Amino acid sequence: MIKVSLNGYGTIGKRVANAIILQPDMELVGIAKTSPNYEALVAQKLGYRIFVPENSVKSFEESGIKIAGTIEDMIKESDIVVDTTPNGVGAKYKETYQKFSKKAIFQGGEKANVAEVSFSALCNYDEAINKQYIRVVSCNTTALLRTICTINSVSKIEKVRATIVRRAADPKEVKKGPINSLVADPVSVPSHHAKDVNTVLKDLDIVSMAVIAPTTLMHVHLLNITLKTAVSREDVISKILETPRLVLVRGKSEITSTAEIIEVARDLGKLRNDIPEVVIFEDSIYTKGNELFLMYAVHQESIVVPENIDAIRASMNLASKNESIRITNATLNIKGGYLI
Template sequence: SKVKVAINGYGTIGKRVADAVTMQDDMEIIGIAKTRPNYEAFVAHDKGYNVYTLADRVDDMKKAGIPAAGSVEDMAAEADIVVDCTPGGVGEKNKALYEKAGVKAIWQGGEDHELAGCSFNAEANYAEALGRDFVRVVSCNTTGLCRVIYPLDQEYGVKKVRVTLMRRSADPNDIKTGPINAIIPNPIKLPSHHGPDVKSIMPHINITSTAVKLSTTLMHVHTLNMELEKDCTSEDVKDLFAKQSRIRFIEQGISSTAEIMELAKDIGRPRGDMWENSVWKDSVTMYEGELYFFQGIHQESIVIPENVDAIRAMMELEKDGAKSIAKTNKAMGL
């Protein structure tokens, strides 16, 4: 029988994880939890997901026209594993609920590493999550960094990483966050925490980061500069990246994140998602012994395949990370 997965928090990440799990043959969605009966709750209901809600809101859901299947506690009791996709900082409060229900849980990058005690990236440390009760799938930025740093470290040894993160300031559906016309160094005190979060997965990596927020909703862009232990050429790095299933080369005249998002729609990706790192091929350059390149990170979707792999590792559906990655990719169409 399939592993029973529940989604707590059906927003940007939660709805995508639900659909990705549904595409797999070894796991299924037994319910999603939503706080309010808004359009997303109705779409979830129409898609056939059982819609759960907070214990004191079950009647509100019913009155609004969604025959709520029950409370989050009821949902947790039905599930083998809960993927917590509530807003950053909220997920922490649900830990006691999961412990009480005796259910495994995955949190997202908005929570601290310590909450789960294991941070996850499918390529870099799949085996660490095998059989674990609690795991945190790292943020979009950290996922994007791990996917390029890990193979480079394996092949050439990474001596030092410097990264500047140019971050989208809001998701496309977010009407409350800005700026709409400014660039914000954020945080101003340096270095930022973003790059070093990679150490929650690869503690030995020497990395510093700076970050700014831009007036856009279309992806983050990273400028990377790396010193490697072994000599290699730009072509060697391109060959290595070409072998990574979750890195896509951006070329053929694509010069912006807007066009990457258009490409994702053109190739028929659900919600226009780009699950892979988008590395501008022509930017990959060895210059005076150091590596430079640009990559785009689709914040709304890059962590979705990683959540599927984390479920597979924690439920021990597959012991071999490479096999899980291949299975997830095939089912999703990566």
């Protein structure tokens, strides 16, 4: 059993913690938290061992939260650390992981050079095997890569032109906006998403543009992919249907929005209404000559969770690509095929 700890317990950290507990080859050492807020109280209620920075020991004790030790104690107990600290903080913690010679998985909010390899399970699992430091790319990049690598196996991709409509904030983020504006973010073209895709697929011709919209549920991507040879709509649909972590919204279901997708996740009893699959609108799949168009939704809170689990297995060389993806999908109930 590989001992995994979680440094950071926010949107991604708490989901990865749940996922680690479900893996047959991993055990959760504990989680690290810097402030004794409501999420720390919930973690305690869930029975997690909580580790804190030395200078937070007193504030946690005053809050009545029992701590298991310092973050350094947690790291020492671990074989590998999943770093889900805020953007840029992971790079600072890297020194500590190095000090104790521990492997680490970083998130997409860190710069690519924090790790030896940027990671997408479907695209480059094998490159990450035995690596000391792996960076799981961001939610938007994870969705782009899953989709691009799948389509590339139908027909070689010549170029990708992507529009990303980003959610403004996660549901819990009460201080973020906008609440009534579209924000070009960034206003310059190409957006950083294309560059981030290139950290995994180095030679891909991709340009992305991005705008933030006032919603909390999911991102939406609108892709225009030029292929070396024309493909049929049916071939694309068949390939998507046989690829786990991509699901199709059936045209007949009359689902056209992120709100309805999340409602399905709620009705199906998914934990926190998470839906880590890329959710592709079947009716949006359209071909014109060598071009393919499609639209899909991305659940920003959960999409990178399975990739974090696979990254642990790659780093520790616990399983082959297909074996790891199979175990992760089975334990997390991640589907392929139609959403409903």
